Amino acid sequence: MLEPMMYIGGAYKHSQLIELVEDLGGYILQKNIMQSEVVILMLIPINDLNIVEAKSKELLGKLTRAPLSGSEIATIAPTLAYHHLPHLDCDVAEFLRKQGAKTNMLGLARGVGKRICELSAYERDLINEHDIAVFILGNYKHCVIEKSRKLYEGIEIPIVVTGAPELKTEEVPNATAYVGSFGRILHHMRHAEELKTLDRLSEVIGKVLDDVRMELAKDPPSVAPPRIKKEIEEQIPEIVDNLHPLPITLQMNGVRVKLPYKEYHEQIENIKFVEGVTMKEVARILPSKMRDFILIKALPKSETGFVI
Amino acid sequence: MDLIETFIVETTDTEVGEKTTRMLIQDTIADLSLTRAIGRLKVYVDPELPLFIFVALLRLGAPSIKVKDFAKVEMGDIGKDEVKIILSQETNIGKLQSKLWAKYGKDNILQPDRKILVVKTDPLKDMDMLRDMVIEEPKQEVLDRLIDAIALRIIPEGFRVRKHELTNDYVIFVASENTLKPEWVAKGKEILEFLRREDNA
Numbered sequence: 001m002l003e004p005m006m007y008i009g010g011a012y013k014h015s016q017l018i019e020l021v022e023d024l025g026g027y028i029l030q031k032n033i034m035q036s037e038v039v040i041l042m043l044i045p046i047n048d049l050n051i052v053e054a055k056s057k058e059l060l061g062k063l064t065r066a067p068l069s070g071s072e073i074a075t076i077a078p079t080l081a082y083h084h085l086p087h088l089d090c091d092v093a094e095f096l097r098k099q100g101a102k103t104n105m106l107g108l109a110r111g112v113g114k115r116i117c118e119l120s121a122y123e124r125d126l127i128n129e130h131d132i133a134v135f136i137l138g139n140y141k142h143c144v145i146e147k148s149r150k151l152y153e154g155i156e157i158p159i160v161v162t163g164a165p166e167l168k169t170e171e172v173p174n175a176t177a178y179v180g181s182f183g184r185i186l187h188h189m190r191h192a193e194e195l196k197t198l199d200r201l202s203e204v205i206g207k208v209l210d211d212v213r214m215e216l217a218k219d220p221p222s223v224a225p226p227r228i229k230k231e232i233e234e235q236i237p238e239i240v241d242n243l244h245p246l247p248i249t250l251q252m253n254g255v256r257v258k259l260p261y262k263e264y265h266e267q268i269e270n271i272k273f274v275e276g277v278t279m280k281e282v283a284r285i286l287p288s289k290m291r292d293f294i295l296i297k298a299l300p301k302s303e304t305g306f307v308i
Numbered sequence: 309m310d311l312i313e314t315f316i317v318e319t320t321d322t323e324v325g326e327k328t329t330r331m332l333i334q335d336t337i338a339d340l341s342l343t344r345a346i347g348r349l350k351v352y353v354d355p356e357l358p359l360f361i362f363v364a365l366l367r368l369g370a371p372s373i374k375v376k377d378f379a380k381v382e383m384g385d386i387g388k389d390e391v392k393i394i395l396s397q398e399t400n401i402g403k404l405q406s407k408l409w410a411k412y413g414k415d416n417i418l419q420p421d422r423k424i425l426v427v428k429t430d431p432l433k434d435m436d437m438l439r440d441m442v443i444e445e446p447k448q449e450v451l452d453r454l455i456d457a458i459a460l461r462i463i464p465e466g467f468r469v470r471k472h473e474l475t476n477d478y479v480i481f482v483a484s485e486n487t488l489k490p491e492w493v494a495k496g497k498e499i500l501e502f503l504r505r506e507d508n509a
Contacts, residue, residue: 083465113466113485114358139328139354140321164328183328186335241423251452259362 001217002026002043003225004069005052006100009061011038018054022049027226029070029250030100041069041100043226051156070225070250074130078117078137080107083184089136091189092162092182094197096134102249104130104290114146121233124154126289131252133210134201139183141165146224149172158208164199177204203268211214212252221298222282223273223308228255228296231279235271236264254283254297261287261294270296275308282308309442312337314348314506321355329353336351340453344369348503354494359492360463362481363499366454370446375404376439391435392424403443403484447476454479471496478503 007017011033018028021042030041042053056063075093077084085107093103106127110118119127127133133155137144145165152159158176164183172178181197187196229248233239236259237246244258257268265287269280278283279296282304288295301307314396317330329351345366349462352361375381378397385392395401401423408417408427413468416428427438451474458481466481474480480496482488 079464079465082461111466112464115485116466116468140319140325140353141323142321142355143358143464165324179323183324184330184332184464185328186339282314 001046002065002226003046003049004029004047004100005044005049005063006069006256007038007040007056007061007063007067009038009056009059011036012041013059014038014061015132016054016060017052017061021052024051026052027224027230029229030246041066043070045167050187060303061080066100066203067209068096068256070252071209072102072104072129072249072251073132073205074104074106074127075134076106076108076111076127078108078111081151084136087188088182088185088244091198092134092136092201096202099202099206102246112149114143114150117147117151119151119155120152122289128154129256129289130157131212132158132160134162134204134205136182137161137163139164141167148175158199158212158272160205160208160249177208179204195239209252216253219300219302220307221305223298224248225253225274225298226256228279228283228298229308231271232257232268236267238264243255253300254295256288256290257294257296258291259294260292262292268296272279273308277308312343312346312349314350314503316350317353318350318383319353319355321353325353325355333462336457339461340457341360342450342453345450345454348506350499350503352499356433357492358467358485359466360467360481360483361492361496362373362479362483363460363496363503364479365500365503366453366477368447368450368476372442372445372447373400374439375441375443378402381435381439383435384426389428391427391429391431391438393427393438395423395425400443404441405439407443420475437507 018040021028021044024045026042026044028040028042029055032039048139053063073096075089077089089105096281108123109120137147148161150172159174159180160161160177161172161175162179162182165181166180167178169178179201189195229250232248242258247258249256265285269285271279282299284297284299286295287299293305317326319326319329333351335348336459342460345368346364347367349367350363350390375393378400379393379395382392382394384392391466404418412427412429418426420426463481463483469488470481470483471488478500480500484492484497
């Protein structure tokens with residue numbers, strides 16, 4: 001099993017750490033160099049964690065668990081109007097991003113009101129392409145509960161709801177988890193208390209993701225998403241010149257490739273692994289609802305009968 | 309925030325809703341610098357109906373700025389059809405110029421000196437009109453911001469059915485997701501009376 005970890009330290013000699021992780025059979029998910037500091041998100045085999053820890057200590061860096069890394073999260077506001085944006089939505093999205101998740105912000109077309117709110121089929125499908133949906137709702141207990149009854153119809157991924165009242169998860173219908181003390185906030189969240197609330201949100205999402213991981217481990221994907229990423233990077237050179245943020249976005253059981261489906265799906269289907277199988281044997285290559293991107297979902301072991 | 313004399317949020321959701329709504333209104337008013345424009349303010353929210361009433365007594369103060377407030381309007385040179393505007397300060401020249409351009413066209417406005425504008429027009433006909441020309445209406449501008457604050461930021465988006473009354477002294481906004489009932493509109497008026505009564509006391 002691979003552990004999602006984040007390393008923060010000096011840029012000096014950080015390549016040694018990267019090499020170590022690769023030698024151990026781990027994966028580097030993301031590397032950001034900011035002036036003299038480097039932030040690396042990686043997956044490390046759980047048994048070799050202490051070796052990496054020793055190395056990071058030697059380099060005077062900090063190694064922490066980042067349960068959000070390798071996931072794609074949708075932060076969803078009822079609309080894109082000033083009522084919800086920019087502050088609260090962006091704060092949540094940015095905070096989760098800092099913790100290692102890839103967040104996409106979504107504004108619904110008709111998400112307002114507790115009686116008239118609805119999801120369109122397109123929105124529902126788009127949300128279902130993510131690992132977790134975070135719904136950012138408002139101030140009133142009655143409204144949060146009433147709205148939750150209707151709005152999440154057809155969403156199959158875990159739903160995390162935020163709002164102002166302190167409710168128990170059981171009180172909010174259809175929600176996997178609920179985090180209070182948010183609500184409709186029209187200022188930048190920077191006070192100590194507000195930052196604590198954001199911390200609590202990332203903690204809750206981390207737990208939900210861990211549950212998803214546990215569930216996946218029962219019937220593991222035939223190929224690990226970071227492996228798919230690595231093979232695409234090695235076999236499709238065009239991905240290097242791709243200017244989208246995170247051209248290959250990792251998800252819990254697949255990846256999103258930001259290349260046009262029409263032109264590239266065959267090339268991706270025919271990617272060869274050293275084990276002798278091709279991509280189409282271990283994963284489904286689907287057109288994504290997001291622009292004309294490609295969505296790759298790894299097949300579970302129960303379907304293919306093997307794990308590479 | 310102390311500039312607003314009365315600031316009441318009344319709601320059935322007293323646990324959290326009251327506090328957050330208050331914070332939301334404070335943020336919006338500060339963002340759009342409306343603290344001076346609002347004298348007294350009361351908001352009534354019932355999320356179950358649902359109903360949102362926003363009533364405020366306004367103090368719009370600042371009168372509109374006219375050309376004669378900051379400039380002398382004179383006849384142009386003898387024998388020419390011109391009006392000369394001599395400005396005492398340059399602050400409003402941009403707005404004045406664009407108003408004049410819109411009215412007479414760029415060709416007919418000359419600026420021989422920094423603080424002098426010459427308009428090619430019949431001075432007997434237009435001089436008085438130019439003197440009283442309104443360059444800026446701070447009142448209107450404040451009202452625009454107020455509507456932006458109330459209608460586009462404070463009242464929840466789902467509350468699409470709205471009735472409002474806006475004058476120079478007060479504003480009433482009644483909003484709901486469902487058809488408005490006459491008693492809700494009456495409640496808005498009642499709150500206005502309440503705010504006024506308190507004013508007299």
